[in-house]
Amino acid sequence: METKELVVNKLKENFSDISFEFSEFRDELSVSFDKKHVVKICKFLKEEPDLEFLLCEDVTAVDWAKRKNRFTVVYHIFSLKHNFRLRLKADIDESDCKVDSVTSVWKTSNWQERETYDMYGIEFNNHPDPRRMYMPEDFEYHPLRKDFPLMGIPGSLPLPKK
Amino acid sequence: MEKLTKDDVHPKIIEALLGAESNVTVDEALENEMVLNMGPQHPATHGVLRVVLRLDGETVVASVPELGYLHRGYEKMAENMSYYEFIPHTDRLDYLSPMANNVGWVLAVEKLAGIEAPPRAQYIRMMIAELTRIASHLVAIGALAMDVGALTVFLWTLREREKIMDIWDVLCGARFTNSYTRIGGVANDAQPEVLKSIRWFIDQFEENMDECERLLNRNRIFIERMDGVGVISKEDAIDLGMTGPSLRASGVEYDLRRAQPYLFYKDMNFKVITYSEGDCLARYFVRADETRESVKIIRQVLDNMPKGDTLLNQPKKVLPKKTEVYSRMEELIHDFMIVNFGINPPVGEIYHAIEGSKGELGFYFVSKGEGKPWKCKIRSPSFVNLQSLPNLIKGHMVSDVVAIIGSIDPIMGEADK
Amino acid sequence: MGLEAKLNKDGFLTTTLDAMISWSRKNSVWPMPMGISCCAIEMMASGDPKYDIARFGSEVMRFTPRQCDLMIVAGTVTYKMSHVVKKIYDQMPDPKWVIAMGACTSSGGMYRSYSVVQGIDQFLPVDIYLAGCPPRPDNLLNALIQIQEKIGRTKAREFQDSLPELPVLQNN
Numbered sequence: 001m002e003t004k005e006l007v008v009n010k011l012k013e014n015f016s017d018i019s020f021e022f023s024e025f026r027d028e029l030s031v032s033f034d035k036k037h038v039v040k041i042c043k044f045l046k047e048e049p050d051l052e053f054l055l056c057e058d059v060t061a062v063d064w065a066k067r068k069n070r071f072t073v074v075y076h077i078f079s080l081k082h083n084f085r086l087r088l089k090a091d092i093d094e095s096d097c098k099v100d101s102v103t104s105v106w107k108t109s110n111w112q113e114r115e116t117y118d119m120y121g122i123e124f125n126n127h128p129d130p131r132r133m134y135m136p137e138d139f140e141y142h143p144l145r146k147d148f149p150l151m152g153i154p155g156s157l158p159l160p161k162k
Numbered sequence: 163m164e165k166l167t168k169d170d171v172h173p174k175i176i177e178a179l180l181g182a183e184s185n186v187t188v189d190e191a192l193e194n195e196m197v198l199n200m201g202p203q204h205p206a207t208h209g210v211l212r213v214v215l216r217l218d219g220e221t222v223v224a225s226v227p228e229l230g231y232l233h234r235g236y237e238k239m240a241e242n243m244s245y246y247e248f249i250p251h252t253d254r255l256d257y258l259s260p261m262a263n264n265v266g267w268v269l270a271v272e273k274l275a276g277i278e279a280p281p282r283a284q285y286i287r288m289m290i291a292e293l294t295r296i297a298s299h300l301v302a303i304g305a306l307a308m309d310v311g312a313l314t315v316f317l318w319t320l321r322e323r324e325k326i327m328d329i330w331d332v333l334c335g336a337r338f339t340n341s342y343t344r345i346g347g348v349a350n351d352a353q354p355e356v357l358k359s360i361r362w363f364i365d366q367f368e369e370n371m372d373e374c375e376r377l378l379n380r381n382r383i384f385i386e387r388m389d390g391v392g393v394i395s396k397e398d399a400i401d402l403g404m405t406g407p408s409l410r411a412s413g414v415e416y417d418l419r420r421a422q423p424y425l426f427y428k429d430m431n432f433k434v435i436t437y438s439e440g441d442c443l444a445r446y447f448v449r450a451d452e453t454r455e456s457v458k459i460i461r462q463v464l465d466n467m468p469k470g471d472t473l474l475n476q477p478k479k480v481l482p483k484k485t486e487v488y489s490r491m492e493e494l495i496h497d498f499m500i501v502n503f504g505i506n507p508p509v510g511e512i513y514h515a516i517e518g519s520k521g522e523l524g525f526y527f528v529s530k531g532e533g534k535p536w537k538c539k540i541r542s543p544s545f546v547n548l549q550s551l552p553n554l555i556k557g558h559m560v561s562d563v564v565a566i567i568g569s570i571d572p573i574m575g576e577a578d579k
Numbered sequence: 580m581g582l583e584a585k586l587n588k589d590g591f592l593t594t595t596l597d598a599m600i601s602w603s604r605k606n607s608v609w610p611m612p613m614g615i616s617c618c619a620i621e622m623m624a625s626g627d628p629k630y631d632i633a634r635f636g637s638e639v640m641r642f643t644p645r646q647c648d649l650m651i652v653a654g655t656v657t658y659k660m661s662h663v664v665k666k667i668y669d670q671m672p673d674p675k676w677v678i679a680m681g682a683c684t685s686s687g688g689m690y691r692s693y694s695v696v697q698g699i700d701q702f703l704p705v706d707i708y709l710a711g712c713p714p715r716p717d718n719l720l721n722a723l724i725q726i727q728e729k730i731g732r733t734k735a736r737e738f739q740d741s742l743p744e745l746p747v748l749q750n751n
Contacts, residue, residue, distance in 0.1 A: 025510040026273055054400050055416075057515070060539045062528055076513055076526070076541075080400070080414070083421045087513065108403030111549045119237075129178055134230035134578060135694070136659055137172045143238060143693055150235075150242055152693025157658035160665040160702045202663050203613065205642040210615055210660060231660045232616055235692030250689065257617035301620075320627035327624075338713060339617060575616050 003084040004029050010051060014044060028087065035073070035090040035099050042088070042105045045077065053077040053086065056102070059112035061092075061120045065146040070094040071122055075102070075109075092122060101127040119144035171199065171214060179216050179226045195223060200563065202231045208305070208567055209574030213551070220559045225552050229545075232578040240538035244504035245271045245345060246481070248538075253339040255540065256576040259298035259519040261290045261330075264343040269424055270514035270525040271345050275479050275507040281426075282470040283347035288425045289360070289463045290333075290342065291516075292456040296367070297326045298519035299449045306446060306568035307378060310387050318374050322367065329359050345505065346480030347473035361464060364457045375450060388442040392554040392566040395440060402553070403546045406521025407448040408570055412440035418517035429466075432459050442569040449571075479505045504533015513541075520544050520571060544577040597734045604648070604674070605730035606636045608723070611647035611671065613664060615654025618681040618713040622653045625716035635723055644670040649726060651719075652703070655683040657694045665702055674738050676730070678722050679705045682712045 007029065008022060018041075021032040033041065045053040058076040069091035078085050092099055101124035102109045113124045115133040121142035124130070131137065139156060141148055179197065196217045202210040210231035216224045236255070240248050252267040253260040265287050272278060279287075304319035327337040333356045334342040334349060342349050378384050394404075399412040409416060417434045419427040435451045437444035474480050481500055482493040509531045515524035521543025528537040547570050554570070555563050610632075612622055625632050626640060641647050644667045656664060668677070679699055682688035685708045687697030699705065706729065707722045714722075 026276070026512050028512060030511070055405075056403060057522065057524065058513070058526065058539065058541045060526065062537050074526070076524075080416060080421075085422075085513070087511075106403070107401045108546060108549065111545065115545075131174050131178065132230075134233040136230070137174055143235065148238075148693070150238055150692060157694065159658060159696065160662050162702050162704070202660065203642075203667060209619075231657060231663070232655065233657055233659070233694050234655055234690045235694050239690070239692055254617050257620060317628055320624065321629070324624070324627065324629045337715065338621065 003079075003082045007051065007084070007086060010048065011041070015041065028085065030087040030089060032089045032091070035092055038073075038088075038090055039100050039102060039105065042075070042077075042102050045086075046105055051079060052081045053079045055080060056106035056108045056112075057085075059102075059109045059116060061116050061122055063120060063144065063146050068093065071097070071120060073099055073116070073122065077106075097121060098123045098125055100125050103128060118142070121145065171197070175214055175226055175228060179214055179224055198560075208572055209577075211548075211567070211572065211574055211577075213563065213567075215560070215563070217560065222555050222558055222560065222563065225555055225563075227548060227551050229548070229574070229578055232574045234579070236540060236579045237538055240535055242534065244533045245507075245535065246500070246505070249343070250339070250341045253341055254575055255542065255579070256298075256518060256520060256523070256544070256573050257339065258301050258573055259294040260339050261294040261342060262298075262516070262518045263523065264341060265291050265425075266514070266516040266518065266523050267525060268343045268345055269516060270512065270527060271505075271507070273514050274510070274512050274527050274529060275345070275505060277346060277474060277476055277479055279347045279474055280471045281468050282351075283472045283474075284425045285463050285467045286348050286352050286472065287343060288427070288430075289352075289460055289467075291425075292459050292463070293326055293329070293360070295456050295519045296453045297323050299453050302449055302519075302568075302571040303374070303446065306565070306571070307384070309564045309568045310384060312378060312381070312384060315374055315377055318370070322370055325363055329356060329363060332356055332359070344473065344481065346476065347471070351472045357464060357467075360460065364460055367457060368454065371450070371453060378446075385443065387562075387565055388446065388569070391442045391558060391562050392569060393439070393441045394550060394554060398553065399440070399550070402550045404521070404550055406518070406543050406547070407452065408445055408521070408547055408550075410435060411437050411444035411448045413438040418515060418522055422515070424514075424516055430459050430462050442565055445569040445571075479507075506531060506533055515541065518543060520573065520576070521547060523576075540576075540579055542576040542579060544572040544574070545579075548572045548577055593735075600735050601731050601733050604733075605727040608635075608637055608649050608676075608727065608730070609647045610637050610640055610649045610651050610723075611644055611667075612640045612642070613650055613652045613654075613667065615652070615656065615660065616683075618653035618683070621713040621716055622651060622680065622719065625719045630716040630720060632720065632723070635720065635727070637723065644668075645672065647671055648674065649676050649678065649723075651678045651680055652684045652699055653680040653713075655688065655690060656696045656699050658696060659694070661696050661699075661702055664699070668703055674733070676706045676726055677703055678707045678709060678719075678726065680709045680719065680722075681714060682710060684708075685710065688712060 011020060018033055018037050023030050045051055055078040057078050060074050062072045064070055071092040073090050075088040101113055113127060116122055118132040118134055119142060198215045198217055200213040202212045212228040214226045215222050252263040255263045300319040300323050304316040307315035330340055331337050334340045394412055396413045399409050415434050415436045420434055432455045435448050437447055477496040482496055486493040487497045507529050509529060511528040513524055513526045515522045523543055524541035526539040527535050530536045554566050614622055650668060679685050684699045687695055707725060709718060709722050711718055
């Protein structure tokens with residue numbers, strides 16, 4: 001499809017020093033790269049006049065449990081001009097659980113990144129409002145990690161007395 | 163009136179509230195500002211949303227919404243149950259339009275597994291998705307009118323909604339939270355009396371909708387409370403990620419039924435309603451006009467519905483019919499394998515989104531080849547639309563906050579997951 | 580409350596007084612809808628013209644706890660929300676009753692997860708448990724009728740005025 005090749009060529013032309021990994025499954029394109037280039041690439045994809053990925057649909061993370069890079073941060077972005085959706089992925093290691101925030105590029109990612117921090121414990125540098133989203137502020141764990149049990153840890157959430 | 167103490171509001175929220183940038187100037191500024199808690203339990207029946215406001219007299223200077231009072235742990239539960247078992251849970255996401263969530267989930271799983279439902283099932287799914295959109299917009303309009311003061315409209319729109327719920331009662335046995343779709347089709351065929359009653363409903367719906375609108379459209383009080391309140395511009399709306407009727411009221415013609423058509427929407431003839439003012443009145447008009455477009459779509463679906471099966475015949479991925487399970491051996495074995503071990507789609511990840519009543523409802527799956535998803539993310543439209551709330555209510559009065567929340571129409575079951 | 584609560588014996592006067600007071604209490608139960616999630620929609624539907632709840636005396640659903648007798652907890656209660664529910668229950672004046680509507684409030688429902696309270700009777704005294712997910716409005720009206728019968732059997736002296744314990748201030 002034209003838009004896919006356009007995106008691939010533009011990325012390769014403008015960032016020839018970064019190594020990308022392109023993959024396709026069920027007619028969807030995903031791009032993987034190193035986490036330190038996140039803000040640069042996102043800014044380019046938003047502001048390039050041919051591409052115009054103005055709508056950031058989703059920011060989330062995947063926990064792989066027993067791999068070297070334990071987490072992967074996933075971004076879904078959409079271009080209204082071409083009606084095309086793209087997925088960006090960046091791997092993160094557990095020992096250095098930080099990534100740069102893209103709130104300077106799209107304002108949507110403010111709450112989405114807070115939710116990712118609440119659920120997985122991944123910290124976002126330069127985030128304007130680093131608080132938890134769903135769980136109470138003094139909750140100590142991160143629920144969506146694979147080592148957190150489904151029924152929770154008894155005593156971690158207080159209940160009022162009868 | 164109880165005084166808000168430090169124990170009620172966490173210090174981090176107060177920090178975010180006082181640190182929020184505010185370019186609001188008031189004519190006669192008071193010396194002190196007040197922090198007011200619009201708590202999780204309040205009569206503007208949009209669920210458990212808490213908004214902490216910083217007020218100067220009656221004008222809102224800054225605000226911080228707090229979610230999480232209905233966080234039920236959907237994504238963690240989805241990692242522990244198979245794709246079939248999760249279908250009743252999707253009903254309770256956006257609990258005012260349950261069938262649309264079912265359709266979205268099932269379409270995403272079918273995309274992952276690489277199967278496609280037969281045409282009659284797809285037409286039935288389109289019909290119920292549009293009926294759901296009508297039901298959801300009726301409640302949205304009714305609740306918005308009730309919040310602003312017009313109590314009669316709420317009872318009239320609920321009366322129309324009861325007719326839709328009676329149709330669903332006959333179709334699938336439940337009035338509400340009906341898990342009607344299945345992977346590979348729908349649970350049972352639409353009976354001829356159901357199709358007749360849907361046709362009767364849409365024939366008399368337009369007049370009743372006109373009656374409700376006549377109470378509001380030229381009402382001086384309604385228009386003054388909604389006109390020019392909560393304006394958001396086109397660029398801000400896209401940047402904040404809003405989708406659905408709220409985005410279309412700001413002039414952006416983005417509807418997933420046109421942009422990335424699913425089911426048979428590319429064969430249907432309907433208009434994408436757009437208004438350009440971006441205020442509460444425009445959002446109300448978009449919803450009222452969308453119900454009429456949905457009626458047009460349902461009429462076309464009823465006229466062109468093909469005959470055929472409603473469940474795909476693929477034993478490894480689709481549950482077989484119950485009568486065959488009880489009498490034939492292979493169907494019994496397939497039923498056992500699918501219920502206990504799941505449908506085992508291939509390794510990979512997909513993201514599929516549909517146009518729900520509130521906006522873009524998307525599901526992101528990562529599959530490792532097992533019967534349960536390794537990760538499931540629900541991209542809910544209410545969550546992202548609510549993010550624009552602090553921008554919208556800055557500079558308005560406290561009673562406008564209620565009108566603005568009503569016009570964005572968040573549903574907390576979806577926003578909190 | 581007041582004089583009739585102090586009458587102790589079961590004479591002719593007290594039983595007539597009891598019957599009159601409980602008749603008037605049960606025919607005007609004003610519910611406080613603690614509508615949290617999907618069950619709240621069925622509660623709204625029980626107030627619409629088809630399943631009119633006003634004909635049972637619950638003419639208004641007041642959202643302020645100071646004016647209600649019956650709290651209908653409708654929807655999943657999470658740990659974060661349980662403090663709010665308890666606070667509102669404490670603000671309601673005596674006599675008060677609680678209906679736990681739906682499966683989520685009775686026992687946690689279909690949500691066996693880390694953030695859902697498995698049954699609100701862990702922190703609230705419940706009078707009637709309603710089954711259903713969500714229960715039909717007819718079911719809610721049935722529960723309301725049973726609460727009315729329960730109120731009809733109460734005696735006035737069960738609701739004694741209890742003074743709160745005030746701390747003793749000492750001026751030295």
